[in-house]
Amino acid sequence: xxxxxxxxxxxxxxxxxxxxxCGGDNIGSKSVHWYQQRPGQAPVLVVYxxxxxxSGIPExxxxxxxxxxxTLTISRVEAGDEADxxxxxxxxNSSQFSYVFGTxxxxxxx
Amino acid sequence: xVQLVESGGGVVQSGRSLRxxxxxxxxxxxxxxxxxVRQAPGKGLEWVAFIAYDGYKKYYADSVxxxxxxxxxxxxxxxxxxxxxxxxxxxxxxxxxxxxRGGNWIDPWGQGILVTVSS
Numbered sequence: 001x002x003x004x005x006x007x008x009x010x011x012x013x014x015x016x017x018x019x020x021x022c023g024g025d026n027i028g029s030k031s032v033h034w035y036q037q038r039p040g041q042a043p044v045l046v047v048y049x050x051x052x053x054x055s056g057i058p059e060x061x062x063x064x065x066x067x068x069x070x071t072l073t074i075s076r077v078e079a080g081d082e083a084d085x086x087x088x089x090x091x092x093n094s095s096q097f098s099y100v101f102g103t104x105x106x107x108x109x110x
Numbered sequence: 111x112v113q114l115v116e117s118g119g120g121v122v123q124s125g126r127s128l129r130x131x132x133x134x135x136x137x138x139x140x141x142x143x144x145x146x147v148r149q150a151p152g153k154g155l156e157w158v159a160f161i162a163y164d165g166y167k168k169y170y171a172d173s174v175x176x177x178x179x180x181x182x183x184x185x186x187x188x189x190x191x192x193x194x195x196x197x198x199x200x201x202x203x204x205x206x207x208x209x210x211r212g213g214n215w216i217d218p219w220g221q222g223i224l225v226t227v228s229s
Contacts, residue, residue: 001172002216033215035155042205043155045217054217086155090214097169099145099157099214 002091004102011108018074020105025068030089032070034063038083046085047072074107076082082109112136114206114220121226122196132192132206132220140164140184143209145216146191148225156202160209161189173189174200196227 005023014020022032032050035043045054047063050070060075074081087102113199118130146158160169161181168180179192189206203222210217 031214035216037155042219042221044219045215048210048215048217051212084154088155088157088216096172097112097160097218099147099160099169101147101155101157104154 001098001101002089002098004072004087004089004100006085006087006102006105008103009106009108011110012074012077013110014079018077018081018107019041020072020074020085020087020107022070022072022102023068024070024089024100024102027070027089028067030065030091032063032065033088034061034072035086035088036081037086038082043086060082077107077109079109082107112208112218114208114218116204116206116220116223118123119223119225121203121228123228124196124198124229126196127192127194128196128225130193130206130223130225131205132189132191134187134189134206134208137208139187142211144180144182144189145207145209146180146189147205147207147219148215149205149222150199150202153202158204159191193225196225196228198227201225201227 034047036046037043046061050065051063062073116192122128123213177195182189205222207216207219
């Protein structure tokens, strides 16, 4: 099965930049999507297709994808950005179709 | 606005069955694929099942294949998850979520409903 690996935690001071990585085999060839999940709430899509933002998501959230790592970058971090973040791809091979989530990263604002 | 509301959760004994339902509103339900995603207590997200807009394609996670069945009723704007042979490892919050048209992201999500399987 396809595995997406994220760092368990990232800590960042307010106003600084947080970078969350997502590693997977040949991930550069896939469309990567990112979700924010605040405690006790449902996930919210923050980036889709690698770098596009849904309406209502601040420009501070951006995505990139190359080689074996996709990255979600949160610029000018605010206290409200403290949450869990998950990457996600769709994976298919000759016998399997699945939607795969990364292991998740907890962002702590210092 | 788009709303997804889950129902049917609760406490069930290991080996028994439970049926979750999700009602969608505020969008053209019959035009969108739908998903169920779960989250065990303190754990990450795990995709469970997918059903195409017309109900003809269905995909399942290996962990639930053969035990869970996803179905939809476009006339009632609902998508169900029939869960059989439940195990304690199936204990989780189950989210209903909408698939994307022209892509494979998942958005938006319902608030989720708790299923607890006791041993």
